[in-house]
C-alpha cells in the first residue's frame with residue numbers, strides 16, 4: 001500500500017477540490033476525529049463537494065490500490081472513519097438541504113450535515129427527522145447505523161424515514177438506491193453501519209411534523225430510593241406492549257452518573273463499601289404540551305409527585321440569533337462552526353448539560369428541573385460540544401420482568417457507587433428507551449433488537465487538556481472501568497448497537513473468526529448472513545474495508 005498521494009491526483013482533480021496532506025499547516029486540525037483517544041495519521045483528507053468529487057477519489061483509490069476511509073462527521077466511537085496512511089474522503093462540505101419539488105414533506109439531506117443544522121433548518125417549516133440525541137453528530141454515519149434519538153418511539157429510527165439514497169457504489173457508478181433500485185443495498189444501509197457498501201452522498205427523507213407543540217425536558221434525583229424507583233419504573237413502562245404500551249409521543253432516557261461529592265449540598269452519606277455519590281436523571285422529548293407531559297409523567301411515575309412546578313422553562317435562543325457564529329454555550333464555545341474544516345467538531349449542548357440546549361422551532365419548548373445539574377469540576381461540560389477522549393459500550397437486557405428490572409437497577413447502582421470518583425471524568429450508565437414505532441416492521445431494517453424494551457449504554461468521557469494522545473495511564477484506567485462494568489453486567493445482557501460501537505466485545509476482534517463473532521453480536525446471526533450475501537454480491541473484492549466491515553463469503 002502507498003502512503004502518499006501521487007502528484008497526478010492533484011493535477012487531474014476537479015477544480016478547487018480541497019486536499020489536505022501531511023505537509024499542510026491545517027493537517028493536524030483536519031485529521032482530528034471525535035474520539036481523541038485515536039490519533040490516526042491519514043495521508044490526506046479530501047473535502048468532496050458532490051458525488052462527482054467522491055467518484056474521482058474512489059476511481060483514483062481503485063486504480064492506485066490506495067486505502068481510503070469515509071468520514072461524514074467523524075463520530076464513530078472507535079475512530080474507524082480514519083486510519084494511518086489512508087485517504088479520508090470527507091463529506092462535511094456537502095451540506096445543503098434540498099426540498100423535493102412538489103413534495104413539501106420530503107427533503108434531500110446530505111451526509112455531511114450536522115443534526116444541529118438539520119433540526120434548525122427543518123425547524124423553520126416546523127418539520128424534523130427523528131435524528132440522534134446529540135446534535136453534533138452527522139447524518140451520514142448516524143443514519144446508516146440506524147440512528148437512535150428522542151423521537152424514536154414516535155417516528156422510529158432515523159433510517160426508517162429514508163426513502164432513497166444517492167451513493168457511489170463499489171463498481172464506481174453514482175446511483176439512486178431505493179426499494180426500486182438495488183433494494184438489497186437499500187436495506188443494508190438501514191442499520192448495517194457506514195463504510196460497507198459505498199459512499200452515501202445524500203438521503204431523501206420523509207419529514208415529520210413538529211406540531212402540535214413539542215416539549216424537551218430534564219429532571220434529576222439524588223436519593224438512592226428515588227433513582228432506583230425512576231429507573232426500574234422506566235424499564236417496566238417500556239416493557240409493556242399492546243393496550244398498555246407507554247404513549248409513543250414520549251421518548252426518553254435515564255442516566256445514573258457519578259456526582260461530585262465536594263459540591264454536595266445535602267451531605268448525602270455513602271453506604272458501606274461505597275466510594276462515590278450517584279445522581280439519577282431523566283430527560284427526553286414529548287410530542288405535546290408541557291401540561292400533557294406532566295400528566296403523563298405523573299401517571300407513569302406516580303410516586304414522584306411530579307408537578308408543573310418541577311420544571312421551569314428555559315430561555316429560548318431567538319430564531320434570528322440561532323444562525324450566526326456568535327452564539328456561545330455555557331462553556332463559551334461557539335454553537336455554529338466558523339470554518340468548514342472543523343465542521344465535524346462544531347458545538348452543541350446535550351443531555352449532560354441540559355441548561356444550554358436550545359431549539360429553533362417555535363413549536364419546541366425546553367423545560368428543566370430547577371436545580372443544579374452538578375457538572376463535574378473539570379470533566380467535559382458536554383459530550384457533544386467538541387472531540388473528547390471516551391469509551392462507550394452498549395447492550396440489551398436478556399430478561400425484563402419486573403423482578404429482572406429491579407435487580408438490574410440495583411446491580412448497576414451498586415457498581416456505580418463502588419466506582420472511584422474523579423473530578424475530570426463523566427462516568428455514567430444511560431438507559432435509552434425503545435418500543436413504540438420501532439416495534440413495527442422490524443424486518444425493514446438491520447437492527448436485530450426491535451423487540452427489546454430499552455438499551456443500556458456505559459459511558460466514560462474525559463478531557464484532553466493534558467493531551468490524551470500521551471496520557472495513556474489515564475486513558476487505560478478509564479477504558480478499564482468500562483471493561484469491568486460490561487463484564488459485571490454480561491450475565492444479564494446480550495447484543496449491542498452498531499452506532500454505540502465497542503470493538504472489544506470479543507477477545508480477538510482482529511482475527512477473521514473474532515471479527516465474525518463480534519459482528520454477530522451487533523447484527524445477530526440471521527441478519528449478518530444477509531449482510532454478507534449482499535457484500536458478496538456487490539463488493540466481493542472488499543473495496544470498502546475497515547476493521548469492522550462486513551466480510552463477504554468466499555466464492
Ligand SMILES: Cc1cc2nc3c(=O)[nH]c(=O)nc-3n(C[C@H](O)[C@H](O)[C@H](O)COP(=O)(O)OP(=O)(O)OC[C@H]3O[C@@H](n4cnc5c(N)ncnc54)[C@H](O)[C@@H]3O)c2cc1C
Pocket residue numbers: 034069070071072073074075076077080081091111131132133134136137138139140141142144145146147148149193194195196198199200201383384499500
Ligand atoms: C458525541 C456523540 C453522540 C452520539 N449520539 C448518538 C445518538 O444520540 N444516537 C445515535 O444513534 N448515535 C449517536 N452517536 C453515535 C453516532 O451516531 C455514530 O458514531 C455515527 O456513526 C456517527 O456518524 P458520523 O457521520 O458523525 O461519523 P463518521 O465517523 O464519519 O462515520 C461513521 C462510520 O460510517 C462511515 N461513513 C461515514 N459517512 C459515510 C458515508 N457518507 N457513506 C458511507 N459510509 C460513511 C465511516 O467510514 C465510519 O465507519 C453519537 C456519537 C458521538 C461521538
